[in-house]
Amino acid sequence: MKSLLNAALAIVITCGLLWFAASKLEASGSAGGEGVLTVYNWGEYIDPALIDQFEEETGITVIYETFDSNEAMLTKIRQGGSAYDIAVPSEYTIETMIEEDLLIEIDHSKITNLQNIDPYFLDLPFDPKNKYSIPYFWGTVGIVYNPNKIPEHITFDSWDDLWDPALKNKVFLVDGAREVMGMGLNSLGYSLNSRDDSELREATEKLKQLNGNVKAIIGDEITPLMINNEAAVSLTFSGQAADMMGENEELDFAVPSEGSNLWFDNMVIPKTAQNIEGAHLFINFMLDAEVAAQNAEYVGYSIPNKAAWELLDKEVINDERFYPPEERRSNLEVYENLGLELLGIYNEYFLEFKMSLN
Amino acid sequence: MKFKSKASLIPYLLWVALFVIAPIGLILYYSMLDLNGDFTLANYQNFFTPAYLTMTLTSFWYAFLITFFTLVISYPTAYFLTKMKHKHLWLMLIIIPSWINLLLKTYAFIGIFGLYGPVNAIIEVFGFDPKQILFTDFSFVFVAVYIFIPFMIIPIFNALDKMNPSLIYASRDLGASAFTTFRRVIFPLTIEGVKSGIQVTFIPALSLFMITRLIAGNKVITLGTAIEQQFLVAQNWGMGSTIAVFLILIMFASMLFTRTKKKGGRA
Structure with a gap:
């Protein structure tokens, strides 16, 4: 009888532990707060040396996590419990996130490097006036x-x-x-x-x-x-x-x-952010011309950063296959x-x- | 005594309730929800459209092919294994590959079957042009059979191993040919092993999905592929659950089909 009771108890305890582990897993990135910045980005989508540089310049420790689809990222942020300070969704997902009130408005006075971005990539229909998102790659x-x-x-x-x-x-x-x-x-x-x-x-x-x-x-x-x-x-x-x-x-x-x-992948600050000040610092840092150029060289995608274009190899920036001129973009x-x-x-x-x- | 025997069921009942009945109940519940979370039977209606019915038939057909070839390869293998001197060592060697992650093995086959892979290199040595092997239904069935072979061999091996050899001697002494002995003595005595082998192959084969993309390049579409797409891309949990309900029904039917029959008076 006793052993049976133990067995029943064991099942209940196992369930409890699984529950606990699951909630722990879902809340990953919850270590956020002062001095820590949790970034949620696509895999292979940043030069790791830049994270080190950011940490050195600001004294903020970066926790870097990756996702492989907009849908997966959206589900995690929707569930709450996470503490991502920065996420990098694509435009149609940003639209959804604005609709569902999942994003914090970005304080443009803190993003002084915004002037580096080519105006073509600003004020787009999915986020008028870039209230919630700042261009990253396209x-x-x-x-x-x-x-x-x-x-x-x-x-x-x-x-x-x-x-x-x-x-x-x-x-x-x-x-x-x-x-x-x-x-x-x-x-x-x-x-x-x-x-x-x-x-x-x-x-x-x-x-x-x-x-x-x-x-x-x-x-x-x-x-x-x-x-x-x-x-x-x-x-x-x-x-x-x-x-x-x-x-x-x-x-x-x-x-x-x-x-x-x-398509555009933009940086956003989810409602769950713990370090909003740090998030603004990070966005501004990534828009710096030299940083953006170094990142573009590492990742290989096209950047919207006009100031950084000057620093990139002319051959790259004049390659119409990856940087189609504006008149060719009209039918995209x-x-x-x-x-x-x-x-x-x-x-x-x-x-x-x-x-x-x- | 009676109380004790009933109480002894409690842990099992608890387990079954939490990990068998509750998940199936949840799937049933979700299958009756639409995108807005309202009650509907439209998902079931949607399942009975030509697209999903064809998909069910294809899944069935490929699962049948996979099970058939797995059995054809596994039965003789298990039979010869029992005749070996170090049979348990040999069995071990066959089982070891199943410890390796399924995805890793699948990725390996992408390299092996590729246009510039070893298989085509051999074909070229014999003076033929490279063949398209990867992304065909042949490669799909081949890889699936490879994956399921250990699971089919184990129950058949056990059944053959447990069989009393004197029955075979008796059969031969009484004048039965080797073939008759196999047909009338060996096979009927190991049919239970074959049935459990079929169950552990056919049922998972029905819902294979990663291999359909990696090896068959989505040219083979099974119910598993559709469930994955409904959950991850379309975010339509209702439709995904509905397909899962039908998958459970098909599995239940195949269990009934291969169930152990109660033996009559004949020995």
Whole structure:
């Protein structure tokens, strides 16, 4: 009898411990407060030497944590219990966070380096007057390809080149509903934020004809596979393409002329922040021209920092593939927050497309 | 005495209630919620559309293929293992790879099957052009079979090992051929091992999802893929749970199908 009671007790205690551990895990980053700054950023998205430099200059200890999707980051901040002082979401997630009242207004008087940012990247529709967010990196979605492995007439000036029969079994797509559906919509001349069901339907039907050309739909594995020439062509983000091109010099990158996605990752201060003063210091520090230039060299994505452009290699900054001039940006679109219902519909269509592959 | 036997159930009941019934209850509850958290049966209606029904059939078909090939490879292997001198050592060697993380093994296959991987290098030595192996349904079934083999071998090995060898001698003495002996004596006596092997292979095979992306490049879509997408991307927990409910139902059905039948009077 006693041993049975013990067993029952053991189960209850195990549950209690699991509960405790789970709440502890969710509250990670809760060590925040004076003298400590918790930064929540994408993986491989900052030069670690800059964190050391910031710590030295300000005496603040930085706790650095990473996430791999906007959705994961959003869930953690929504649940509360965390104490992130800085997060770096993409524009459509910032829109959601403003709507859900998860962000603190940024005191522009403390961000003196804001003047370094090119005005093009300020006062955008997802955050008018930059009340809640400050630009960090930006980029596009396009096609990375190996010109030596495909016929010469294919230059990806148009999305339709992807449908060329010469690319049979040579194309990778990224496993993202917005990116792939957006590509289909753009190729038909529609907006990648389309809310029109007949347009989405048409885009799906067009995507299905891509069947023979698609080799695989995968995630971050695209980078090593493209470096190893496993496929000749891949839909990808500009920064990821820059990574690949650093390792495999045969590769080239193009953003088709019909239009594509333009994205921004901005720094924000979540409501849960414990060190608001430190967060402002950090944002201002990252906007410093020299710091931003060093960060851009390390990370490889494009920066919105005009003052830092002067410090970067002319070859980098004049590379229209990664720094498209303003007139070319006019046909790029920013993702709008479509809402869960429409996002679900995009996913259903994307699933339908995936199922048509074989 | 009676009281004691009932009380002895308490820890188990507690365990079952907390870790079996409660999670299934939660899945059922979530499956009846829409995006706004209101009660709805639309998710179930949505499941009976061609997309999800096809997906269920594909999952079923691939799980069947995987289980079939795993069995075809595992049964003879287990049989020869029992004949070995150091059988437990050999069994150990087969089991050890299952200690290695599944994802690591999967990533290894990306390298092995790649256009410039060792398999294609061998193909080229024989004068053929490199073949597309990775991102096909063949590579998907191959890797899945590789992963499940140890789990199928263990129960079959145990069943074969426990079998009384004198039954085989008796069968042969009475004039049965080797094949008849296998069909009428060995196989029926080890059928329980085969059934548990099928259960531990078929059920997880139904909901494989990482391999569908990494090895099949999303060209094979299973119910597992759909659940992952509903939870992580679409953030539609209701639909994700609904698919999970059907997965549980299918698993339950397959358990019934392979359950141990009560033996009659015949020995």
